[in-house]
Amino acid sequence: MGEGSAPAKTCGLRERKKARTRAAIREHALRLFREQGYHATTVEQIAEAAEVSPSTFFRYFPTKEDVVLQDDFDVIAMDSLRDQPAHLSPIAAYRAVAAEMFASMTPDDMASFRETMELTFTVPEVRARAMDEFARTTDQIAEALAARTGRDPGDSAIRNVAGALIGVTMAATMPWTGDPPEDLAERLDAALAHLEAGLPL
């Protein structure tokens, strides 16, 4: 979801200003990436567009790639995964979460999401950096599944399922070159159904 959907408990002016600065940097960065391409856009340009100093940019985002990759999807998805009805199998629960996520997205969210995905799979640096996210997500899924099933998060069976889920998700998400990206929800759902059925050929 875009920055707009964060509750952002409006405490002091400082917090609000920080949130605004962060959002401004991200928006201008994504706009510039869209207009000129990722490589052609320097951090200096982003900083200038967002009216901050380059130093400040790096204070908000550790790397240029992080401007693209940082969103708060995972957190919401993981909570949702933990809260799925207990009778669902791990894969079914994950599938339900995915469907839920797509259903709850506003057109704006969808557009922002598409842009992020586009960059993630187009720009090598970003795509590479996404690996860390996937590793982290695997851990989180394993943890959520462990909580659901009352097993240890380190359990190899659990980690295995988490790995398979991520792998299938990646495979279903990546090769959307050219296709109408609206199908993403459908395609992911079909892929997960396939996994649930034991990957028959």
Added chain:
Amino acid sequence: MGEGSAPAKTCGLRERKKARTRAAIREHALRLFREQGYHATTVEQIAEAAEVSPSTFFRYFPTKEDVVLQDDFDVIAMDSLRDQPAHLSPIAAYRAVAAEMFASMTPDDMASFRETMELTFTVPEVRARAMDEFARTTDQIAEALAARTGRDPGDSAIRNVAGALIGVTMAATMPWTGDPPEDLAERLDAALAHLEAGLPL
């Protein structure tokens, strides 16, 4: 496998010299990484140790990360995957290949492999860069499976299986923190068996 195991059709002197230079760079790089750590080692140092200029380094390896990631495992593994007995299911075939690979490794290969893995999962930049390799590998697996089953490499079911295989492999390979890494072969085999059985919990 280490650089030593490549057949390296010894054509002209040029080819041989190139191969030697490449090997020298990689060896010195890995040694320096081991001794001083990845970050503390600059390309300039590697170049100096290998007795070439920094320019030459980049002529052989597009990035510093590639020094770690480039090996010729995949090629061999993919050929092997295509050549597995036709009666094996895709997962069983992949499993057989994995077992074969581990069995065929010399202690030297194993040591080199361990070092590569170590760096891959330790150094964020390298780990991130590994994403590209996995994406490429997914494609290759999909292609090999397509060849085996006579289906289209773009077939979503095929890509799905490839994704699940990669995901499970990653999950089984990654969290080897602390464990005796000799178990890697066993652990991967168990994970694949688990996938083959439909990921029961």
Added chain:
DNA sequence: TTTATTTTGACACTGACTATCAAAAGCTTG
């Protein structure tokens, strides 16, 4: 040996990222 091609090193450059430090802005008391 002479000629063509490839490989190499020196140099200069861009751009991401870090460290430091002083100035400014926001918060908190009296």
Added chain:
DNA sequence: CAAGCTTTTGATAGTCAGTGTCAAAATAAA
């Protein structure tokens, strides 16, 4: 509101990865 404290910011000056260019050296071919 004024004085003092903390956080945020910007300027500056670096390091290092990676690119482009070009002439010199090494190798292959004639």
